[in-house]
Amino acid sequence: MLVQLTYASRVSKTLGSEDIKNILQHSQTNNQADGVTGALCLSNGIFLQILEGDRNTVNRVYHKILQDSRHKDPAILDYQEITARQFSDWSMGLIAKTEDNKQLFLKYSSNADFDPYSMSAESLRGFFDEVVGNVRWLRKSPA
Amino acid sequence: MLVQLTYASRVSKTLGSEDIKNILQHSQTNNQADGVTGALCLSNGIFLQILEGDRNTVNRVYHKILQDSRHKDPAILDYQEITARQFSDWSMGLIAKTEDNKQLFLKYSSNADFDPYSMSAESLRGFFDEVVGNVRWLRKSPA
Amino acid sequence: MLVQLTYASRVSKTLGSEDIKNILQHSQTNNQADGVTGALCLSNGIFLQILEGDRNTVNRVYHKILQDSRHKDPAILDYQEITARQFSDWSMGLIAKTEDNKQLFLKYSSNADFDPYSMSAESLRGFFDEVVGNVRWLRKSPA
Amino acid sequence: MLVQLTYASRVSKTLGSEDIKNILQHSQTNNQADGVTGALCLSNGIFLQILEGDRNTVNRVYHKILQDSRHKDPAILDYQEITARQFSDWSMGLIAKTEDNKQLFLKYSSNADFDPYSMSAESLRGFFDEVVGNVRWLRKSPA
Amino acid sequence: MLVQLTYASRVSKTLGSEDIKNILQHSQTNNQADGVTGALCLSNGIFLQILEGDRNTVNRVYHKILQDSRHKDPAILDYQEITARQFSDWSMGLIAKTEDNKQLFLKYSSNADFDPYSMSAESLRGFFDEVVGNVRWLRKSPA
Amino acid sequence: MLVQLTYASRVSKTLGSEDIKNILQHSQTNNQADGVTGALCLSNGIFLQILEGDRNTVNRVYHKILQDSRHKDPAILDYQEITARQFSDWSMGLIAKTEDNKQLFLKYSSNADFDPYSMSAESLRGFFDEVVGNVRWLRKSPA
Amino acid sequence: MLVQLTYASRVSKTLGSEDIKNILQHSQTNNQADGVTGALCLSNGIFLQILEGDRNTVNRVYHKILQDSRHKDPAILDYQEITARQFSDWSMGLIAKTEDNKQLFLKYSSNADFDPYSMSAESLRGFFDEVVGNVRWLRKSPA
Amino acid sequence: MLVQLTYASRVSKTLGSEDIKNILQHSQTNNQADGVTGALCLSNGIFLQILEGDRNTVNRVYHKILQDSRHKDPAILDYQEITARQFSDWSMGLIAKTEDNKQLFLKYSSNADFDPYSMSAESLRGFFDEVVGNVRWLRKSPA
C-alpha cells in the first residue's frame, strides 16, 4: 500500500548548508534503497517534509527521523493512501529557498514567512502540487 | 486558516485620485506586513474590496477599515475559508476604471453602473475570477 | 438578481426587414438604458428571444413586449436565475437568417424549419451556447 | 412537456373573500378542463401563484391571467420543466392565511410580511415543498 | 437575499445574567421588527452569535452590534447565502450554559472550554445544526 | 483544527489487565485535561488507538506515547482533519475483547485474529464507525 | 443483457374486456416461457406496455407484437439496459382503469385523459415506479 | 422531443453496392424531408443504423423500415432522448467498410468481425462518438 506522509518540525539549533547537504545525502542514499521518495523544505527554521512509499517503510523511516536530534516539535500535517507517487523522480528533492518561493508560501499560508504548522492539509496539497509542477523549485543539494 | 472576505461600502464624500492613492499606499504597506492580499475597486461612488489572509488578521483589518470615515454603509457580500489565495501577487491591487470594466460589471450585475450591493456571492466570485485572470485590469496605483 | 428569460411568439402579420430594423433599434436603445441584454431571432414566422438582466427589469420588459401587436401566441420556454450574462456584449443581437443557421436549427430541433415551440429548455440552451460562441451569427441589424 | 410556472402580482384594488372565492371557482373549473394544477396564495396584497401542466396550456393560461384587471405588476419568479406535478390533487388550491403561514413566510423570505418578489426561485421551491407536504395549509375556498 | 452571519466576540467586562437578559430583550424586540432571527451563546467569556435575515438588514444589524461597548475582538467566522432560515422560530434564542453543552462544545472544538475562535465554519455549522435540532438547548432568557 | 490519528503498535512484552488499566487511567486523566478523545484496542498482542482533538495536541500526545517502552513498531494507519469528533463521550474508551469483536475484526480485515497492520484506512473507518455505533463494545476499564 | 422497453400504441378498433383478457392470457403464457415480465395498460383507446427481459427476447417479442392487427401507431417511448427487473412478479400485469389511476395519469402527464404519447421517458419511469410500488394497481385480468 | 434510436438487423440476402446506394438515396431524400438524421453501417452481413429526430417521426420511420424485406432480425440496441443531434450534417451517412473500421469495431466489441448484436448501449455510444469525430469514416454513397 502506497502512502504519503507530510510533517513539519523545527530545527533544534541553527543549521548551515553543510548540515542540509548531509541530511539530503543520507536521505537520498537510504530512500533509494527503501523505495522512498519525497521532498524537503527548510525555511524560517522549520522543516517541511513529504515522504511517500510503502506504508510500512514510510512509517519506519518517519519514526527513525523522529529520533534525529537536529530537529524537534514534530507534527504530522497530512497523511493519505495514494495510487501513484507525486515525487517518483526524487529520492529526496530539496525545495530551494528563493524569492519565488516566498510568493508560493504566501499563496498557501498566512504569511510570506514560511509557517507550515498553520497550513491545512488541503493547502499543503496545493503547495506540493505547484512544487512538483514546477521542477525549477526542486534541487538535488543546496546551491 | 486562510479566508477571503468581500464587502462593499459607499464613499462618504467625493474622493479624488489622491485619496485613492493614499488608501492604496497605506493598504499596501500594512497588508504586506500583515500577510494580507486582495483588490480594491472604486466606481460609481462605491467601494468593493476583497481581503484575503489569516482569519484573525483579515478580521482585524476589516474591523479597522470599518472605522475609516472616508466610507459608510459597509455590507459583507461574501466570506469563505480558502485553500489558496487568489491575489497572492497583490498586497492590494487596484481594479482600474475603464471602458472594459463597464462590460465586466454588466456581465455580472444588473447594470453597467457598478452596483456590487445587488450582486450575489456567486456573481462576485465570477467577477473576481475574471479580474485575476486578466492582469491588465489590476494596477498598483490610479493612472 | 440576474435572470434569463426565453420565449417564442408568432408574427401577427408578415414583417419585412424594416420592421425588424425598427424592433431592433427600439430594443437596443431601451435595453441599454435598462441594463437588459440578449438576442432575437426571426425565422419561419416565429420570434425567439432571450432577455437577460435584473429580474424585475426583465419581467417589466417582457410584460411590455407582450403588448406589442406585431406578435402573438407568446410562450415562455426557459427561465433561470444566472450568475453571469451570456450576451453581455449585445443590448439586443440579431441571430441572422443564413444557410448555416438551418444546420444549427436542425441540430437542436425536430426540423430545419425553425420551430422553437417544440424545443426543450435544454436544447434551447445548447442552441444559444453555440450562437454566443460563434459571433458571426450575431448582427446589429438585418443585412 | 410538463412545466411549472410561478409568478407574483399585486392586487390592483383591495379584494374581499368573495373576490377570491370567485377567482378560485373560475380557476378550478377552467383548470380541471385544461389539465392545469397548482396553488394560489394572497397575503399582504400580493398574489403568489404556481401553475403546472402542459407547456402550451400553462403558457396560454398564464398569458390569459395577465389580462385580468384585478392584479398588476406581474413577475415570473420561477419556471421549470418537470417530470411529475407537485399539486396533482389540486386544480387550484388556496394557501390559507394563518398564523402558521407567517412562520412559513419568514422561514423562506426576508420578512414575516409576505413578499414573494424578494424570494429566490430556490426559496420558493422550499416554500411550496413545505406547503404541499402539509396539506392543512391548502383549502378549496376561503374560510 | 437571505444570509446567515456567524461571529464571535469577547465580553469587555464580566457580564451577569441581567446584562444578558437586557441584550436578549433588545435583540428580540428589534430583530422581530427587522425580520432577523438567530441564536446567541455566552460561555467562557466569549459570545457566539448567528444572525439570519435579509442581506442588507443582517449587515446593518451586525455593524450596529459592533458598536456595542459590552464586547470587543469581533471575528466573522461564517457567512453564507441561504435558501431557508434555520432559526425561523427564534428572533434571538439563547443557547443555555449547561453540562450538556460542554459535551457539545467538545464535539466540535478543541476543548470543552468554549472557544469558537478556533472553530472552522464547517464545525460551527455542525454545532448549530445540533442546537437547532435539540430545542431544549434554546431559551428565551437566562434561567 | 480538529484531527483524528489512528495508529497500531505491538506490545513489547506480554501485558496483563493491570497494565491496561494503568494505561487507560493515565490516558483518561491526561486526555481529559488536553481535550483529547478516542479509543484503544488491545488484541492479539497489537494495540490499535484512535486519538482525536486539536492538531497540535494530538501530535504532542502521539509523539509522547511513542516514547512509551510498553510498545514498539508504531505505524500510522489513518489521519484526517475532521469537523466533529466521533468519540466525544470518551476521553479514552477501551474496545473490549469479546467473541463479538472477532466477528467485527473479520468483517474489516483478512483474519479473525486482529491485524490492524493489514487494514486500509477505509476499512479502519468502517471498523470504528461500527464500534462507536454500538456502545456496548466500549468500556472504561478492562472487565 | 437485461433490458426494459416501453411503447404506446392505439387500439385499431374498440376492444372489450374479453379482448384484453385474451391478450393478457397469451402474454402471460408466452412471457413466462420466454422469461419476459412487464405490465400493460389500456385507457383512452391507447395501450402502454412495458416489457423486460433478455435483450434478444424482448426485441423478438416486441417485433412480434407489432404484427398484431389489434393495435397500430406504435411508438417506442423508453428503452434502457437494466440491472434488475421492476416487474419480476408479473409475467404481464394489467394496470387497472380506476379513478385512482386518473390521478396518477394526471400527475405524470398533461391531462387526466391518459396520453402516454406526450410523456417523456422520465415521466414514464416515475409513473411505473408508482405503479410497481402500489400493487393494488396491478391485476392478473380485467375485473 | 428529440430522440436517438439505434438498431441492428441482418441482410435477408446478399446485397451489392447498388442495393446500398439505393437504400441510401431513398433514406437521404426521405429523411431530409422528415428532419431525420443519422448513419448506417453494413458489415459482416449486419446493418447497424442510428436514427435521430423528432420522437414521433423517428418512430414512424423505424416502424416503416421494419417492413423492408431486405433485412430481418431487427433488434433495438439503444434509445434515448437527446438535447442535440450528433449527426446533424448527415441525412444518412454511410460508415464505410475499411481496414480502419476493423480496428474500430474491435475496440468496442468482442471481435474484429462486426457484431453489433453483442455490443452494449454504452459501447455503441463510444463507437458512434468516434465515427462522428472522424468524418473520414462517413460517406454519402458506397465508393
Next chain:
Amino acid sequence: MLVQLTYASRVSKTLGSEDIKNILQHSQTNNQADGVTGALCLSNGIFLQILEGDRNTVNRVYHKILQDSRHKDPAILDYQEITARQFSDWSMGLIAKTEDNKQLFLKYSSNADFDPYSMSAESLRGFFDEVVGNVRWLRKSPA
C-alpha cells in the same frame, strides 16, 4: 487487502446433496482457517460462488478450487477490492434452492432457470445484496 471474487462453473457430472454437503464441509473447515468467507449456490447444474478475504488467500483458494474435477468451465464474473466483507458471518453459506429463489433469479437474470453466465457484475451484486439481506436464503448445509 480485502477482495471479493465471484465465479460460475458447471458441474462435471450430476451431484447429489451428499456431494454438496461434502464440498460445504471442506469449504467451511478450510475457509475458517484461511479467513475466507462467502456463499455458494448450485442450481440448474451451475455453481455460483462468491469468495471474500485477503487478496492472496482468495487467489490461492480460487486457483485450488479450479483443480477440483467436480466442476468445469470456470468463468470469473466479478472481482473487486472491498472495504468490508458482506458474508462475514458465513465461512461458506449455501444459497438454498427454493421457489423463492426462482423469483430472485428471474429478477436479476434473463430467465427463471438460473444462468449466472449471462449475468452482469452489477446484476450479480444486486443478487448477492438481496441474498445477504435475507438470511433465510442462507443455510449451513443442504436441507
Next chain:
Amino acid sequence: MLVQLTYASRVSKTLGSEDIKNILQHSQTNNQADGVTGALCLSNGIFLQILEGDRNTVNRVYHKILQDSRHKDPAILDYQEITARQFSDWSMGLIAKTEDNKQLFLKYSSNADFDPYSMSAESLRGFFDEVVGNVRWLRKSPA
C-alpha cells in the same frame, strides 16, 4: 460483454528472450483469432498480463494460460467490465524492460523492483494508462 482481466504470476524457472518471443508469438496468433487484446510485462521474475475481450473468451484464455508450466503463483489483481478496449491495437504487446520503466514501476508501486503483487487495482490502472499513452513502451517482440 467486454472485460479486462489483470493477473500476475512468477516464472517457474529462468526464462530467456527466446522463451518470451515464443510466448508472444503464440499469444499474438491465438489472441488475434480470439479477438483478445492486451499487454504482457516480464520483470524481476514476475509476469504481469492484462487480457481484454469477450468475457467468455477472456475467461477461457486465462484458464488455459493457468495450465502453462512456465509460470506459477497466479493472482488475479484486477477485473472489470469495460465499454472500450485500451489495447485494441495490440493482440499482445510487450512492455519492454528499460530504465524508463523502472521509474514507472516506482511511481505506482512500493519499489523500483517490479512487484505487481503489492499493487492495488487502482495503481495498476494508473500504470497501464501510462503504458498505453506512451507507445514507445510497447513492442511486438523482445529487442
